[in-house]
Amino acid sequence: MYNHTTRVIENKMEENFERETVIKNKIHIPRKLPSSLVRKTRSPFWKKLIKSIEKKEAETTLEIVKTIDKQKKFLFLPHPFLEAIDTFAAKSIRQGMCNFIFFYDSSGQNQWILCQCTSFVDAIFSSTYSGKHKSSVNDELLLAAIKRVFKAEDKADAKQCGIEKAIFSGYLLDQTRPYHHFYDQLKWLIHLQTKKPIVSDKSFFAPKYYKRNPSFSKNYPTFSMFPLVIGSNQLGIKLDKYSDQMEKIVYKDSLKDLYGGIINYRWNQAIRTLKQLPAKNKTLTLWFGISGQKRIWVEQEDFLPALVQQLKPWFDSFVFFIDGYTQYECTTNDHPIKGMKQTGISQDLEIVNSIRQKLLPFSNTHIVNLVGQTYRKKIQQCQSVDFFIANAGAGQLTPHRFCKKPGILHSNEKHCVFSMGINNTTVKLVNKSLVNDVGNLFTKGKNIEAKPAGLGFISYSIDVQVIINMTADMLKLKK
Template sequence: MNTNINDFIDKICNWKDNFEILRYPSKKNGKDDISIITNYIRENKVQELLDYTKKFYVSEYFSLPHPDNDKVVTYPFASVSIGYCNFLFMTDELQEKPWMLVQAGNFLDCFFTHTGIIYHVNRRSSWLPAVSNLSKLINKEKLKEKLKENNFKKKKTTGILISSNRPYHFFYDQLYVINYISKIYKTNRVYYNDIFWPIQDIINSAEPQKRKSDIKNIYISPKAISQTNFYKNNKLVNKTMTEFEEKCLRSKKTLLQKKFKENQLKIVLNISTEKRKWVEQSDGYSEIINNLSNYFDRLFILFDGMTSQINQPVNTEENIKTYTEILEKIKKSKKIETHIIFGKTYPDKIEYYNDSDLVISPMGSSAIIPLRFTKNNTIQFSNIDMGETVSKSEGDFFVINRELKFTSQEKPKLGNQWQHADYHIPWQHIFNLSVSLINKTKNKEIPLLPIPLNKKEKNIFYLNQKRLKGNNKVEDVLREVALAFERSGNIQLAYELISKAHEIKPNGPLINLKLNEYKQKLDEQ
């Protein structure tokens, strides 16, 4: 095997000591494939990118210019798919300039070059977690052994690989691209590995095939631009994603349509265990259930958690543990009925969600069904503003108020990244948001509960910069200033400001919620 390639593989597996991270230089007038694709990604031109990259899906041979020299044409000599990422090992015909392409959220995310430089195309967050433990993920000795058998002739691309161990990346980094390109051409070169929905329900092609594990096979991952950067204002992405969601739903033969009476309530509670866990969820969910049981003849509580891939069950022990803790804390009453759907697949879970009055869920993969498929009224929460729901049902709220939430000081379990850390949030806040929806849909007048402020966040005046971007309307500014005064402890002034915002925007969900909350606090003083 060529020494350059052998050394390059060693360097990649210990990349933190061998590579400098730089932004790929902007070439506005660049004519090579990498420059054109990079510009489309950075400018969020998804239509142009999909049209341009289709040649890579239909061609028998995949090639790209070298990132350091666009005159040098390179071809893949191996590919490795790990989690939601695809790694393509590239080299020129003389085997002198090896490099590695990483496909994470985008068609191109970053390039590891033989010069010891990592060029990243867009933001780091889409690819950095995937490459953080390459030494553990890639068996370099096995890779080298396999490559010894390869004569490095230009190799045909085996096909398009749909594979992701993360539901969100599976649906919204890959399937919407496949749905789009399958309209343009039919192919019998679609392969799959880790999937959360039967592929044949979605794509217009021959029967998909199970991925061949031989490293000599070359796979391309069907991705365009990581949707979290641009989906809100991109009509094509919204349209394409909605189309494949409708395809998924049409593939279901039946949907449960059980009608509940007015004084009965069906709620789905999503338990998080793997990352971004609500620390108080055991106590919080039990308190929410106990309080709601005072106002209904019957509560039907459905507990959801981990989702299995098709034909590949997932471990649900942590879900069961938390569920058991909740059961021990809720009232022993015949009016409270609980069920679990841990470990079921997405096609199966949709049927359970369909007739729910309310879903309470962490942001992320847990919210895919209620927000994208069944369009339930949903309360969401997280330790960060993920902003990743492309279309929301009318009553959605985001529980991301800093004054009511702070990140746990415990070290994150997944990838040691703080955006994956567990967090605290008062259950009363989630209860109040839920009640604001229930009162509307069930014709109730359930009172709001006082919310205890975290001691760490008392008497702090600041504006939430994430919600104040660009051209803000007057009511938005009034709302944020009101929230800032609430944080500082001045409820009277917060009430006066939110009242002004309410006059301008009487239907604002957060404005209405805070108006009632401040009024109740002032009445109690």
């Protein structure tokens, strides 16, 4: 609760702020961002917007952001801390998970910077005050990002040719983490009902009815925004009407892909043919999620051979869709995958190959490798799946959230996304009492000494028999 002690601490932080080093154009970067943004704003527009974010008033915030979206060629917003001063957007710079939009008044003065991360505004930087609101993401992420921006800007100073109004070119739909892409960005892009295009070279998924990467006159600079309202984490990681509509659109739009639809149709026909054979030739089609990076299930490579061995009395053949790293949708030869994304795909492929080798003694198994495919292609393939086993992070998105298949989720002792979506009937989570965390195995082999890590990186051990028993029970396999 906000109290007198909190106010005193924030006042001291603001006093320290005045002693910070001035960084380019009088923008100050404090050592720590105070959470008093709503109190410091003088503009009624910004005060209302920030209050609605802090109070988790999604509908109110959405309507305010819609008014911004409806502005035409250029974007004009009131200065947050100076009364009766209008400012225009001059440029934007993307850095990590943040997007920074630079504003100036008509004389090129009174600069301020809007920082977007998971909500429409997470922080604002200016010469008079820099701070965040009470539900913003952590300081380290925001401050590290803006420091990198100014470091790069200093190197580019020689190329600066004055300050101009920038054309609002469109939305950056390209968060590097799937969860944030869908539930922080795409969810709100859909509900903005915007006519503005998507201007991203890298995006996990975008409905086909959106315009992509338009060309603009070189006479004006351009800027872009994240399509944000209130971050999913700030709303409590709950499934609401906004998420529900987004999931339905992703699912339906994926199945409209004609070429993919033909492939999917033929594959489903083959699966149905197998399933229509006499009972002695019954096939289990299982979606199996793996991870070669963070939150690794240590026994994942041994699970499928053990499952086949124990389910032989009920199934004569098995089709395993092995899912891992997902590719950006608009990756082309002009924008090849590289860096961490390529490393992640390579690590997952090593696991697929290991599982393939361990299944060699079983001639009645077939693997469909989905590592490196797009969400659109994965959703198409998932149509023929009977059951899924996946991690409770982004690994659940295709089978659980988009395709609504029955299955089992697993994770470390503390991490679970969308626990509200687990109904314990068609979708169950492995009981945490049966999970043993083993530490951080991120990007390393499974024999290294466990290291301390955040919840998102902790790997874990679950006896394969636990999940086999759950599978048999949920499939109602009786001896």
